[in-house]
Amino acid sequence: xxxxxxxxxxxxxxxxxxxxxxxxxxxxxxxxxxxxxxxxxxxxxxxxxxxxxxxxxxxxxxxxxxxxxxxxxxxxxxxxxxxxxxxxxxxxxxxxxxxxxxxxxxxxxxxxxxxxxxxxxxxxxxxxxxxxxxxxxxxxxxxxxxxxxxxxxxxxxxxxxxxxxxxxxxxxxxxxxxxxxxxxxxxxxxxxxxxxxxxxxxxxxxxxxxxxxxxxxxxxxxxxxxxxxxxxxxxxxxxxxxxxxxxxxxxxxxxxxxxxxxxxxxxxxxxxxxxxxxxxxxxxxxxxxxxxxxxxxxxxxxxxxxxxxxxxxxxxxxxxxxxxxxxxxxxxxxxxxxxxxxxxxxxxxxxxxxxxxxxxxxxxxxxxxxxxxxxxxxxxxxxxxxxxxxxxxxxxxxxxxxxxxxxxxxxxxxxxxxxxxxxxxxxxxxxxxxxxxxxxxxxxxxxxxxxxxxxxxxxxxxxxxxxxxxxxxxxxxxxxxxxxxxxxxxxxxxxxxxxxxxxxxxxxxxxxxxxxxxxxxxxxxxxxxxxxxxxxxxxxxxxxxxxxxxxxxxxxxxxxxxxxxxxxxxxxxxxxxxxxxxxxxxxxxxxxxx
Amino acid sequence: xxxxxxxxxxxxxxxxxxxxxxxxxxxxxxxxxxxxxxxxxxxxxxxxxxxxxxxxxxxxxxxxxxxxxxxxxxxxxxxxxxxxxxxxxxxxxxxxxxxxxxxxxxxxxxxxxxxxxxxxxxxxxxxxxxxxxxxxxxxxxxxxxxxxxxxxxxxxxxxxxxxxxxxxxxxxxxxxxxxxxxxxxxxxxxxxxxxxxxxxxxxxxxxxxxxxxx
Numbered sequence: 167x168x169x170x171x172x173x174x175x176x177x178x179x180x181x182x183x184x185x186x187x188x189x190x191x192x193x194x195x196x197x198x199x200x201x202x203x204x205x206x207x208x209x210x211x212x213x214x215x216x217x218x219x220x221x222x223x224x225x226x227x228x229x230x231x232x233x234x235x236x237x238x239x240x241x242x243x244x245x246x247x248x249x250x251x252x253x254x255x256x257x258x259x260x261x262x263x264x265x266x267x268x269x270x271x272x273x274x275x276x277x278x279x280x281x282x283x284x285x286x287x288x289x290x291x292x293x294x295x296x297x298x299x300x301x302x303x304x305x306x307x308x309x310x311x312x313x314x315x316x317x318x319x320x321x322x323x324x325x326x327x328x329x330x331x332x333x334x335x336x337x338x339x340x341x342x343x344x345x346x347x348x349x350x351x352x353x354x355x356x357x358x359x360x361x362x363x364x365x366x367x368x369x370x371x372x373x374x375x376x377x378x379x380x381x382x383x384x385x386x387x388x389x390x391x392x393x394x395x396x397x398x399x400x401x402x403x404x405x406x407x408x409x410x411x412x413x414x415x416x417x418x419x420x421x422x423x424x425x426x427x428x429x430x431x432x433x434x435x436x437x438x439x440x441x442x443x444x445x446x447x448x449x450x451x452x453x454x455x456x457x458x459x460x461x462x463x464x465x466x467x468x469x470x471x472x473x474x475x476x477x478x479x480x481x482x483x484x485x486x487x488x489x490x491x492x493x494x495x496x497x498x499x500x501x502x503x504x505x506x507x508x509x510x511x512x513x514x515x516x517x518x519x520x521x522x523x524x525x526x527x528x529x530x531x532x533x534x535x536x537x538x539x540x541x542x543x544x545x546x547x548x549x550x551x552x553x554x555x556x557x558x559x560x561x562x563x564x565x566x567x568x569x570x571x572x573x574x575x576x577x578x579x580x581x582x583x584x585x586x587x588x589x590x591x592x593x594x595x596x597x598x599x600x601x602x603x604x605x606x607x608x609x610x611x612x613x614x615x616x617x618x619x620x621x622x623x624x625x626x627x628x629x630x631x632x633x634x635x636x637x638x639x640x641x642x643x644x645x646x647x648x649x650x651x652x653x654x655x656x657x658x659x660x661x662x663x664x665x666x667x668x669x670x671x672x673x674x675x676x677x678x679x680x681x682x683x684x685x686x687x688x689x690x691x692x693x694x695x696x697x698x699x700x701x702x703x704x705x706x707x708x709x710x711x712x713x714x715x716x717x718x719x720x721x722x723x724x725x726x727x728x729x730x731x732x733x734x735x736x737x738x739x740x741x742x743x744x745x746x747x748x749x750x751x752x753x754x755x756x757x758x759x760x
Numbered sequence: 761x762x763x764x765x766x767x768x769x770x771x772x773x774x775x776x777x778x779x780x781x782x783x784x785x786x787x788x789x790x791x792x793x794x795x796x797x798x799x800x801x802x803x804x805x806x807x808x809x810x811x812x813x814x815x816x817x818x819x820x821x822x823x824x825x826x827x828x829x830x831x832x833x834x835x836x837x838x839x840x841x842x843x844x845x846x847x848x849x850x851x852x853x854x855x856x857x858x859x860x861x862x863x864x865x866x867x868x869x870x871x872x873x874x875x876x877x878x879x880x881x882x883x884x885x886x887x888x889x890x891x892x893x894x895x896x897x898x899x900x901x902x903x904x905x906x907x908x909x910x911x912x913x914x915x916x917x918x919x920x921x922x923x924x925x926x927x928x929x930x931x932x933x934x935x936x937x938x939x940x941x942x943x944x945x946x947x948x949x950x951x952x953x954x955x956x957x958x959x960x961x962x963x964x965x966x967x968x969x970x971x972x973x974x
Contacts, residue, residue, distance in 0.1 A: 634844075650901045
């Protein structure tokens with residue numbers, strides 16, 4: 167936080183504090199109450215100022231973290247709520263709940279970065295709304311002046327529906343039952359972050375321990391103890407008692423006293439935590455140093471993220487001979503100049519990060535990782551080239567399929583129809599006959615038979631190029647047709663669903679080739695073909711009970727392996743002697759870029 | 761007999777129309793895609809539709825799909841599918857929506873005028889016609905401990921004729937045997953294949969084809 171806005175915040179808070187003091191004094195005189203106001207007000211102001219000042223200090227020393235800002239906001243709400251007095255006293259309670267259960271929980275969850283990711287923002291928003299609704303609901307059924315016979319101030323506050331301690335109690339119990347659960351969830355989230363972090367990452371999470379260890383004891387135990395001891399009405403009465411409006415049960419006052427003290431200590435703990443993990447260039451370089459050059463690019467990027475305590479940090483490499491940037495996996499990297507900053511390490515390597523992260527620190531971390539980053543760049547370049555080759559391989563297969571389909575279509579629409587017309591004409595000529603010359607009739611008959619043979623052969627050819635039934639009715643009928651024309655019995659178990667056409671085509675050719683091998687070489691009695699949807703892909707299995715020993719390097723199987731590989735799938739042939747042959751393939755059909 | 765031709769190849773469509781005309785069949789319309797087929801039939805249903813499996817607009821099995829649709833709307837209209845493919849799958853799909861008055865023939869059959877007209881009349885008359893090539897492919901399918909292999913040659917001929925949709929008297933004519941002999945062959949076939957016998961000729965076709973496919 168800049169100095170200027172810091173000063174404005176302090177002035178505003180001071181003004182609010184003075185106003186609160188004056189208003190509360192006025193209200194005492196106005197309602198003629200006798201109470202220990204100073205003690206209460208001083209404690210509350212102390213909590214507010216503790217947050218405010220710690221927050222300002224944190225913002226100064228750790229500009230990368232948003233925790234400081236959250237703390238300042240907490241302090242302002244906390245102090246601001248103190249200016250409310252009868253008949254608007256309800257806002258004091260609402261502000262209290264919003265700060266304590268709303269804001270403070272967000273602070274604890276986001277330690278040490280103070281940042282919420284997209285879905286987390288939603289969750290935090292919903293939680294805030296829940297706290298607000300609960301607070302308003304409790305207030306609506308609570309008359310803070312219960313038992314005070316003062317015609318001026320009663321009927322109490324503006325939000326009051328009726329004074330129903332039982333209802334308020336019930337709502338409050340729900341709220342106070344949910345709050346510890348949420349708190350436990352926060353602790354679990356922090357714990358799992360700790361467990362997932364590497365040795366280096368944990369150094370950045372130390373601040374969390376500094377805050378949570380003492381807090382766990384105080385913040386959970388105190389309210390729970392209060393509720394267990396007195397129920398929620400105990401807390402309500404405690405409010406009253408703080409204002410001197412109702413006689414206070416001693417244990418509750420003690421609890422509140424402990425709680426207030428904890429709230430004064432807490433911001434100091436947070437500040438201390440943030441300062442212990444403050445990043446300096448020397449420290450960043452130190453954390454990057456023992457990396458060496460051996461680690462892989464993903465690990466390197468993770469180490470950078472942990473060292474800079476910023477999960478958004480990404481390595482970006484400029485590809486050779488192009489102005490395209492890729493990430494550590496060689497995939498195209500999107501850079502949004504509105505929300506991201508790019509710190510260049512050299513003319514090829516940069517680090518993309520959140521603008522809040524100090525560029526100097528980023529550069530220091532990058533420089534310390536020197537050799538490893540060079541390696542990562544080469545690795546990313548290779549990966550990018552590999553991805554390109556894979557993509558072009560896939561395109562080649564797709565193009566081949568498309569060409570096959572086109573040839574089949576042309577045969578169907580052209581030559582096949584013409585041959586049929588030709589055959590019909592020849593047969594007609596032969597039957598009408600040239601009565602004078604039997605030799606001509608015979609020739610015509612022969613020609614018609616030849617045409618019929620050509621029709622049959624062309625049909626087989628078209629089928630082999632690309633079976634139309636595959637496009638029209640899917641794998642099941644297409645494979646059934648293969649089984650019809652087999653030389654040994656084939657059992658077909660095929661999932662009836664339809665899949666992308668290139669997946670179906672590859673699956674079909676795998677089955678066709680495996681079957682044709684089995685017919686030719688296996689001496690099997692039966693073959694089983696099964697095709698099913700498994701793990702986001704199509705799983706194909708062709709098993710025979712023949713003599714095994716298939717030539718896995720033969721051009722047919724090699725071609726299949728290439729074809730399946732081009733689609734990011736797996737292909738395998740197992741063929742021991744006398745154990746039959748098992749051809750399996752898996753072709754992904756979901757989560758594909760196309 | 762009033763017929764409608766749905767075929768996207770102009771060459772075949774016109775050849776077919778001429779052939780039918782010469783045989784005294786009235787061609788009420790010629791269409792080249794599945795949508796016009798639907799429209800024409802709904803406007804004025806003929807006695808029989810001759811439909812190409814593969815047609816625009818999708819150039820997939822559009823003709824077959826349209827035919828199956830129209831079949832349920834006009835159960836008394838005959839449907840003869842013409843196809844370039846020896847595909848039992850299509851024949852079965854068609855028969856499954858109703859076995860009376862449907863046929864699946866290869867386009868090659870057009871070249872044999874008498875055979876083709878015979879098939880067309882059978883379909884228009886409520887009978888069934890399945891292309892011999894389709895039946896042959898199914899009969900040739902290898903099976904474990906194949907019951908078809910246990911049939912006599914004569915029985916296998918009768919089985920093929922049944923699968924093609926011939927009636928008992930039709931079988932007796934084409935195989936030169938008495939109807940009594942045909943009946944006894946049919947009984948024996950059904951027993952050997954462990955099929956429930958069905959006197960209804962058309963349903964018998966579906967039962968036999970389904971048996972052959974599995």
